[in-house]
Amino acid sequence: MSAVEPMVSATYPQKLLEGVGNLWQLGVLCDVTLEAGGVHFPAHRVVLASASSYCRALFLGDAGLETIVQLRGIQPEGLENVLNFLYSGKLCLSPDNLRETIRAAEVLLVREAIRLCCAFQGTTTAPRGRVTEAPQDEQYVQKLQQDASRELLERMGMQGTRKPTVFELVLSWLGKSPVRFPEATKILGQLHFPLMSPTELQGPIQATSTMETDLTCPKALSYHRHAGAQPALQTEHGCPQAAVPTLLVLGGRGPNNQLNGGVWAMMLANGTWRQIGKLATPLYNHAVAVLSGFLYILGGQSKFDPAGQHPSNEVFRFDPQHGTWLQVAGMLQRRSRFHGAVLGEAIVAVGGGTLLGKLTSTVEIYEPIQDTWKWLVPFPVPVADHAGTTHEGLLYIAGGFSSGKTLNLLSSYLPRLHRWVPNHPLTFSRCEHSLAASRNTIFCVGGRTLSPAGAWVHVAETECYSPSTDQWTVLRLISLGRCQLSMVGYEDQLYVTGGGSLGTRTKEATVLVSKPAGWAWQEVGFLPQPLLDHASCIFALPHYGVPAPQERETHPQPSGYP
Known part of the structure; x- marks a missing residue:
């Protein structure tokens, strides 16, 4: 050649x-x-x-x-x-x-x-x-x-x-x-x-x-x-120079009680959704926490079990810069139906259901620098299905289920004194509700309670709490008949995702937002699928990881509940 x-x-x-x-x-x-x-x-x-x-x-x-x-x-x-x-x-x-x-x-x-x-x-x-x-x-x-x-x-x-x-x-x-x-x-x-x-x-x-x-x-x-x-x-130098706040929804129970393993992000400006990752395993009744630009997934259940006999103590951390998961030190206690929150430069886990569905009052804290958990002062009572939020350096826990009844307790944890302090109780006893702070107010939405006849009924009234006066006020104009929902506060707005209706026996897919100016819920979008027992948070994604407009989801059909 x-x-x-x-x-x-x-x-x-x-x-x-x-x-x-x-x-x-x-x-x-x-x-x-x-x-x-x-x-x-x-x-x-x-x-x-x-x-x-x-x-x-x-x-x-x-x-x-x-x-x-x-x-x-x-x-x-x-x-x-x-x-x-x-x-x-x-x-x-x-x-x-x-x-x-x-x-x-x-x-x-x-x-x-x-x-x-x-x-x-x-x-x-x-x-x-x-x-x-x-x-x-x-x-x-x-x-x-x-x-x-x-x-x-x-x-x-x-x-x-x-x-x-x-x-x-x-x-x-x-x-x-x-x-x-x-x-x-x-x-x-x-x-x-x-x-x-x-x-x-x-x-x-x-x-x-x-x-x-x-x-x-x-x-x-x-x-x-x-x-x-x-x-x-x-x-x-470890933070992205350009980041966009998004609403993240993670895990939960979907149609036919199938567990969801997706991590979905919604742009707050236009309701656009995009799946940015997957959990290590599908979960429900878990907790999320955002610390220094990282997302933590704590505990929960990886198999549908109404008795909650086999919760997890595993903790995974998501790095949005590289889209990777890292398994860090597990909690000292297996937990589901509990509350997890960031407190200072650490993460706290409060109460919940543990092995064989037994309720616990234990509280533990995770410090990333040592990658270890240690015990804190226990909560006043064993509790599950409670709600919590942090405000001005204090952790607030409200309501929940304990000893066969729903609670109206509001307790705050003082980190410097290492003690729990009782506050003015909720107007309505409730569990499977949600708590979120917005500006200088804490809002309590949804949930259910036991009627005098022993039947489960919704708590539709929304309450707001003023930490400065230690008083609750009922906001009847923004009532919401849902339980097992998730709510987060961002600036002066409240975002509610999913949940279940006792009356229609359906799971919800709508995303609602409420502003103090009007005190009314406005529908701003739909979840990728109806969900309950999921978790949500506000999370800043790098500019190149925000949802694309063409990925907007259509209106999903509700499914059976629970």
Whole structure:
């Protein structure tokens, strides 16, 4: 077989550039728009990504789906001049447009355009209409690149671009030039290294000598080596620069009492749902807690058992940056139908049903830095199906079921004194209800109680509690006949998800929100399926992990209850 000899066309690159330039002039096949000073410039992603380091990092990251890219701090004239260069290879410069052109080239990180601007600035004898590649001041070029890189990192962090993409961009800028190393630490210090995985950190660190002397990367690797303690080791560089608050719903009992193992996120702005992960095993009657940007799942039951004889003590932690689960130290007591909450920098588990369905008054606390649980002062009575919330550093537990009856007790735990304090009791005894704090008020919603005849009936009245006056007030305008529901407070709003109706024997799928201004429930969406005995919380997801609009769920049909 004869050897293949490649034939190279000397004119093809120029004709290709001319062809792409013609498409741009005609506005054909443009798929992105750059905006500067309110002026829009349609362009082609592939051309921008090929010539602009900023556009390449942006389009390859998760923020690259945007169709309009807003560029701050540059003038339309400068941007148009740089775009003409990208599509023609010719940069038209004059003393009048030099400053705007350099600035646009800086922001887009078009190195060749920056060099041509520097050459023009340093050349006074160049023929008219021609810019030569004369020797430039390398330190000046590096200063432009350094300032542009810093602004790029800030902009990309706000837009939610993944850190490995930014990291690769910075490394490509550093290259192997010793001139750049003195400023490397300043630039690299703006990267949030803990958000990168150990695999993403190891290779570039070993390959780049300047990184070996930078303390930021070893600290990031140490952060990953102590996985269980990460919430306690969290710093501003371990938090996403762009995060969106979402309503998470986890686990629960669905149609035909089938257990749900999904972790679903709803954007608060539009009711859009997306499944962001799965539990290690389907659960119900469990608890959730959010600590330092991590999500914890505690206890519960993994098999449907009305007697609740085999609860779990397992605890799993979800890392939203990498979408991974980590099993941490298990609770000292197996628990279901209990309350879990964040108190300070720790997680507390209160009461619940344990082995063989026996109720417990035990209380324990988890400290991530040691990855251990330890006992706290017991709750005043053995209790299950109670509700709780934290407010201004105190833990409040209300209602529940104990000794064959529903309770109206309200107790608060004082961490500094290590004791439980009785407060003014609920107006209505109830269990399987929900408690949430909003602003300076604690709200108690739903649940059920035993009638004098021994039958289960709903507690439809909503009560609100003022910690400053230790008084409850009944809000009859927002009554809600549901039990085994979940409620969370966010800013001045209450979000209720799922639950069950004793009257219709159905599970609910609606998501309700109530605002103090109107004191009425408003339907804002539907769960992916009807649920009860689930858990919910407000959780900040990275910008690139928020639900997509096309994944909105349709109205589900209710199923049998319980």
